[in-house]
Amino acid sequence: MKVTIECEQCGNKAELTPETVGNHAYVIPKINGNNLTVFETAFEKEVRLSAYSEFIDHLAKAKTKEEVETYLEDEINYNTEAEVKISELRIDCKSCGDYIVLTRFED
Numbered sequence: 414m415k416v417t418i419e420c421e422q423c424g425n426k427a428e429l430t431p432e433t434v435g436n437h438a439y440v441i442p443k444i445n446g447n448n449l450t451v452f453e454t455a456f457e458k459e460v461r462l463s464a465y466s467e468f469i470d471h472l473a474k475a476k477t478k479e480e481v482e483t484y485l486e487d488e489i490n491y492n493t494e495a496e497v498k499i500s501e502l503r504i505d506c507k508s509c510g511d512y513i514v515l516t517r518f519e520d
């Protein structure tokens with residue numbers, strides 16, 4: 414499988430093809446080399462707290478910023494659920510300035 418990105422205005426184009434085991438295609442090196450760029454991306458991030466009382470207790474008793482950071486660093490992964498979804502991916506043509514925003518990655 415391959416993905417072709419083609420600027421309708423000026424004909425500039427790049428082809429993303431698999432280069433590794435598992436069919437991974439490198440995006441930035443390929444499109445930058447063809448005068449295209451991923452201009453910006455947007456993500457939706459949702460974080461839910463499912464904290465154990467010990468974690469809350471540690472945070473409540475922390476007296477310094479350093480203590481809070483240490484508890485967060487050590488325990489945050491066990492006490493929160495985070496979900497990050499891509500919502501937009503914009504590709505710009507550096508030759509003529511045209512662009513496309515890919516969106517609605519979910520139905």
Ligand SMILES: [Zn+2]
Pocket residue numbers: 420421422423424425506507508509510511
């Ligand atoms: Zn163009």
